Amino acid sequence: MKTIAVIGAFDTKGREFSYLRDRIEEYGAHPLMIDVGVLGEPQFRPDITAVEIADLSGTGLRRLREQRNRKAANDAMIRGIKAMVEKLHREGRIQGAVSMGGGQGTHIAASAMSALPIGFPKVILSTVATVAHAQSHFEDINDTMVMNSLVDIQGLNYLLRSSIRETAAAVVGLARNAEILSLPAGAGKRIAMSMFGITTPCVSGIQEKLERNGYEALVFHTTGMGGRIMEKAIRTGLVDGVIDVTLGEITSDVFGIPGGAGGDRLCTAGKKGIPQIIVPGAVDVLNFMPPETMPPAYEGRKYLMHNTDLKVVRTNIEENKILGEDIARRLNYSTGKTVVIIPLRGVSANDCEGKEFYSPEADRELFKTMRKNLKPQIEVIELDYHINAPEFADYAARFMMEEML
Numbered sequence: 387m388k389t390i391a392v393i394g395a396f397d398t399k400g401r402e403f404s405y406l407r408d409r410i411e412e413y414g415a416h417p418l419m420i421d422v423g424v425l426g427e428p429q430f431r432p433d434i435t436a437v438e439i440a441d442l443s444g445t446g447l448r449r450l451r452e453q454r455n456r457k458a459a460n461d462a463m464i465r466g467i468k469a470m471v472e473k474l475h476r477e478g479r480i481q482g483a484v485s486m487g488g489g490q491g492t493h494i495a496a497s498a499m500s501a502l503p504i505g506f507p508k509v510i511l512s513t514v515a516t517v518a519h520a521q522s523h524f525e526d527i528n529d530t531m532v533m534n535s536l537v538d539i540q541g542l543n544y545l546l547r548s549s550i551r552e553t554a555a556a557v558v559g560l561a562r563n564a565e566i567l568s569l570p571a572g573a574g575k576r577i578a579m580s581m582f583g584i585t586t587p588c589v590s591g592i593q594e595k596l597e598r599n600g601y602e603a604l605v606f607h608t609t610g611m612g613g614r615i616m617e618k619a620i621r622t623g624l625v626d627g628v629i630d631v632t633l634g635e636i637t638s639d640v641f642g643i644p645g646g647a648g649g650d651r652l653c654t655a656g657k658k659g660i661p662q663i664i665v666p667g668a669v670d671v672l673n674f675m676p677p678e679t680m681p682p683a684y685e686g687r688k689y690l691m692h693n694t695d696l697k698v699v700r701t702n703i704e705e706n707k708i709l710g711e712d713i714a715r716r717l718n719y720s721t722g723k724t725v726v727i728i729p730l731r732g733v734s735a736n737d738c739e740g741k742e743f744y745s746p747e748a749d750r751e752l753f754k755t756m757r758k759n760l761k762p763q764i765e766v767i768e769l770d771y772h773i774n775a776p777e778f779a780d781y782a783a784r785f786m787m788e789e790m791l
Contacts, residue, residue: 390410391482393467396429396432397429402486406553410554420439422463424436424450424459443462443463468500471483475503475506496523509533509553512535516534526614531556535549576601577602579628581632584735585668585774586735588774589631591778592783608635621654628663629665629786633666633668634671636713640708644679652713661722662723662790663782664725665729666753666756669706670734680697700736705748710756713756725785727781728756730749730770731771733752753768
């Protein structure tokens, strides 16, 4: 029988979590009830108490209650629940995890799920699943299934009962059919790649050549969350090599706009010594979604409308100098084989002769700054092709297969 970790505040949401527990049992799994409630005593006896979770955080539950500081309590229980689920998973005591809540409950739940690996069944029923300003909760949850609760997690009305039944069925079904992610003996090597729409021809061309030769390509959509997941997949040993073609998330990080993937982006493979090819693709765009979020400082700049919800501004020479320095700084952590391949005729579908963002001057500044700041051990190869030219994809694929692995 599969065991499902059920994580929640049983002091304020006891009825609702009792219903979830009963449905998990009804569907043939064993619920392991873990209390993260701080305000009062649980409405039923949990398997793992809030006292145990608070102790793991380094701050006792009594002290948290005396402090009456909501943020401090939330942060402490996050530390504790992450440590607990990591321990339970490491010991093989759980085969799935589930939680539900509003903003605060979702924050704790998402933090717990982020401590569990890709491929491990994880489900959250949330009141903020589709709320734009709450999406930061979900940035590090890997492949967690997030369901919209429709109504608040308050009382057992027929809509919430239906959502809880679906949540229980989902996590039990996932646990029964979960596949342990590993590289089977004799399987082809796995190559992580990054992609935007404006680098798709390049990535598709590389992917086709890799797969034709027995490799498996894992393509990540670099929207912020995609880059985070790719770095985590690299960190957890799920790939053998990296062809990082799309670095737009670094542009977002450097200039403080949404869509970044954090300080680890472009660092993990290098630190682990995993062979990597780096292409400075899609660094020419500053993305603003919706368009009205664009700061006044960017007014009058060259831009295009990618669609009705996304306004894209072209980076300029000064910004590309900053980007070149930052990309080089991240790559200089590399301990293994790292090669930078530069497409001299443009870094995206928009940065092409005759297109809106074509700017050889800005590109030259990017390339010059990268070369200047990269450590000598990192080889830089310049190709007189556009990033999306078939010849560029062919070269990158062959170089990975023949020179890197």
